[in-house]
Amino acid sequence: MSHTLAEHQPGFVPTADACVKIAVRGLDFFYGDFQALTDITCDIRDNSVTAFIGPSGCGKSTFLRCFNRMNDLIIGTKVEGLITLDGQDIYAPGVDPVDLRRRIGMIFQQPNPFPMSIYDNVAYGPRLHGMKKKADLDEVVETSLKRANLWKEVKDILGRGGLTLSGGQQQRLCIARVLAVQPDVLLMDEPCSAIDPTSVQKIEDLMAELKSTVTIIIVTHNMQQAARVSDETAFFLQEVMGEPAMLVEFGRTADIFTSPKDKRTEDYITGRFG
Amino acid sequence: MRENFRKELKDLKQSVLDIGRSIVDVTRLSVKALVDGDVDLAEQVIAGDDDLDQRCLAIEEHSLEVIATQFPVARDLRLLHSLGYISMHFERMGDLGVNIAKAARRTASRRGPQTLYDLIQAQGNLVHRVLEAMLEALEKNDLELARKLQDLDEPIDHLFKQFFRELARLQEEEDIEWASSMVLASRYLERIADHAVDIGDRITYMVTGQFEAPAEEEEA
Numbered sequence: 001m002s003h004t005l006a007e008h009q010p011g012f013v014p015t016a017d018a019c020v021k022i023a024v025r026g027l028d029f030f031y032g033d034f035q036a037l038t039d040i041t042c043d044i045r046d047n048s049v050t051a052f053i054g055p056s057g058c059g060k061s062t063f064l065r066c067f068n069r070m071n072d073l074i075i076g077t078k079v080e081g082l083i084t085l086d087g088q089d090i091y092a093p094g095v096d097p098v099d100l101r102r103r104i105g106m107i108f109q110q111p112n113p114f115p116m117s118i119y120d121n122v123a124y125g126p127r128l129h130g131m132k133k134k135a136d137l138d139e140v141v142e143t144s145l146k147r148a149n150l151w152k153e154v155k156d157i158l159g160r161g162g163l164t165l166s167g168g169q170q171q172r173l174c175i176a177r178v179l180a181v182q183p184d185v186l187l188m189d190e191p192c193s194a195i196d197p198t199s200v201q202k203i204e205d206l207m208a209e210l211k212s213t214v215t216i217i218i219v220t221h222n223m224q225q226a227a228r229v230s231d232e233t234a235f236f237l238q239e240v241m242g243e244p245a246m247l248v249e250f251g252r253t254a255d256i257f258t259s260p261k262d263k264r265t266e267d268y269i270t271g272r273f274g
Numbered sequence: 275m276r277e278n279f280r281k282e283l284k285d286l287k288q289s290v291l292d293i294g295r296s297i298v299d300v301t302r303l304s305v306k307a308l309v310d311g312d313v314d315l316a317e318q319v320i321a322g323d324d325d326l327d328q329r330c331l332a333i334e335e336h337s338l339e340v341i342a343t344q345f346p347v348a349r350d351l352r353l354l355h356s357l358g359y360i361s362m363h364f365e366r367m368g369d370l371g372v373n374i375a376k377a378a379r380r381t382a383s384r385r386g387p388q389t390l391y392d393l394i395q396a397q398g399n400l401v402h403r404v405l406e407a408m409l410e411a412l413e414k415n416d417l418e419l420a421r422k423l424q425d426l427d428e429p430i431d432h433l434f435k436q437f438f439r440e441l442a443r444l445q446e447e448e449d450i451e452w453a454s455s456m457v458l459a460s461r462y463l464e465r466i467a468d469h470a471v472d473i474g475d476r477i478t479y480m481v482t483g484q485f486e487a488p489a490e491e492e493e494a
Contacts, residue, residue: 224345257347259483266348271276 021046021185021215022067027081028244029062029071036062038244040081042234049207049216051230051253053223055268058236059245060219064187067217068104069097085184102129105178109190111170113162113177118145118154121162121173125181140180148176149206168199175206179214186210188218192225204229223269227257235265279344283353286336287412290357293329293364294409300326300371301405301466305398307378308459309391316382319375326368333361349483356480360412363469363476370462370469377459384452387444390437394460397433401467404430408470408477415481423474427467434464 022044029037037059044050052060062071069090071077083090090100102125113121122141123131131137141158145151150172154165162173171191178186188207192200207216207229220226226233233256238245249256249265260266267273300319307316337358340346346354404426411419437460441453479485 223347227347258351260348269347270350271279 019045021086022217023082023084023087025082027063027066027079027083029059029066029080030078031074032076034242035244038246040247042247042250044215044217045232046215047211047213048231049211049218049229050232050234051226052217052219052234052236053221053226053269054236054245054248055238055273056221057245058238060234060236061189063236064189064217064219067185067187068101068106070101070106072097102181103183104185104187105181105183106187106189107171107174107178107191109193111167111174111194113165113170113173115161115163117159118162118165118173119158122176122180125177129181144176144180145173147179147210148172149202149209150176166196166199168195168202171195171199171203172206175203179210183214185215185217188216190219190221193221200225223257227253233257235260235262235268237264237268239264276344279340279346279350282340282344283346283350286333286340286357287353289329289336290333290361290364291409291413293326293333293361294405294412296322296326296329297364297367297371297466298402298405298409300368301374301398301401301463304371304374304378305394305401305463307375308381308456309395309398311378311382311385313379313382316375316378320372320379323368323372327365330361330365330368334358337361349480352480352483356476359476360473363473367466367469370466373462374459377455377462380455381452384449386452386456389440390444390456393433393437393440394456394463397430397437397460397463400426400430400433401463401470404467404470408473411474411477415477417478417481420474420477420481423471427471430464430467434460 020043024040024042024044027037027040028035040063052064054060065071066079066083067085067090071079079091085100085103089095114124116124119141122144123137126137126140131140142151142155145154150169153169154160154173162170165173171194175186192203195203204225207218210216211231218226218229230253232251233253234250235248235256236245237248249260249262251261255261256265257269260269300322303315304319306312307319337354341351341354344350404423407419407426408423410416411423438457441457444453475486
């Protein structure tokens with residue numbers, strides 16, 4: 001990954017490119033003394049789905065959590081380098097991580113609805129951000145559930161507990177909950193690993209629909225899923241145990257899965273290791 | 275990793291190479307039948323065509339099954355797709371070989387000028403050389419050899435033109451059915467070599483992942 005020294009200067013902001021939602025330059029990440037990621041540089045395009053793939057322990061989830069500063073919650077972690085969202089450094093002093101996490105929502109492997117009604121799950125974020133009028137909340141709940149392709153299934157049972165839904169429905173409820181605060185970016189950390197194939201299909205369809213308004217980054221162990229849903233793919237690898245992982249190749253998904261440039265990518269996606 | 279899958283790819287490629295070997299035989303024997311006026315040999319080549327078609331079809335079906343069930347990507351996907359494509363070429367090359375055998379059957383009852391048989395034999399030898407090189411390039415993923423096929427093909431095109439001129443010169447003395455069968459046979463040989471050159475382009479793609487612009491085909 002090539003980048004110039006100038007890009008490492010404090011305050012450097014990459015050229016404002018309308019297509020680039022998130023820009024990463026020379027990113028290093030540390031858990032205490034252990035460096036987990038080294039020198040990552042890439043651009044995440046707006047209104048696209050980007051997939052992160054690589055063997056277990058290659059740092060893809062760690063990298064994902066850098067985007068909404070989730071790693072800040074782990075004591076002893078350190079980020080060096082630059083990540084910008086719409087040209088703004090997200091680690092700059094004065095950036096409120098809570099506000100950042102509204103703009104960059106996250107979906108986890110295990111659906112995690114709050115132990116409250118379907119309605120309250122979706123209304124939770126908007127209420128937290130000050131929305132009080134019932135009509136406004138009703139509208140945002142309906143819109144968000146519709147965007148998450150769950151409305152038809154739950155519109156008559158909005159008062160029922162979120163945890164009574166099936167796993168796939170719960171995951172879509174979590175997506176609706178994130179969409180309710182109108183994020184720019186959706187981070188998905190293996191969102192389909194714990195749900196049934198029909199629900200997987202629904203979530204994959206949903207990603208294709210949502211990307212016109214939300215930039216999506218998905219970590220997945222399922223390479224067919226990466227190939228199916230993403231526009232661009234990033235392959236991460238920790239070559240030597242104990243050494244930091246790196247971004248080996250980043251490119252159009254169609255190119256990565258037909259003619260990858262790096263032999264390590266080729267060997268991984270064709271199942272020769274990993 | 276994925277040992278069964280690897281073995282399946284290897285076996286499939288071997289089957290394609292075996293069909294390629296049969297194409298070499300079909301071409302060689304059909305030219306021999308033509309030059310020797312050997313109707314029995316021509317019949318033997320013609321009779322073998324159905325089997326060849328079946329084997330080519332089996333490759334296509336098998337490649338599709340592997341694509342559908344194993345989700346191959348990158349070089350594996352390029353290999354599988356290319357094997358299907360190459361077997362399609364082989365099927366057509368086999369048909370062209372059979373057409374030469376049919377020409378042999380039509381022309382056997384009449385002996386023409388030796389020059390023409392010599393020219394056909396020379397063309398057949400050059401085609402044989404292209405086919406051998408193509409098979410070696412496929413077997414060894416030899417990029418350099420695959421790219422050389424175009425050069426090996428050139429003299430074959432020249433021989434076809436020479437054959438055509440020679441026949442035109444002698445035309446008045448020859449009956450039209452015999453003459454057209456002979457010129458067609460020469461044309462079929464030239465087409466077989468063209469298919470081999472196309473396969474060379476496919477081998478290049480299979481190895482590099484890049485499509486190289488095909489050379490301009492010269493109209494005969």
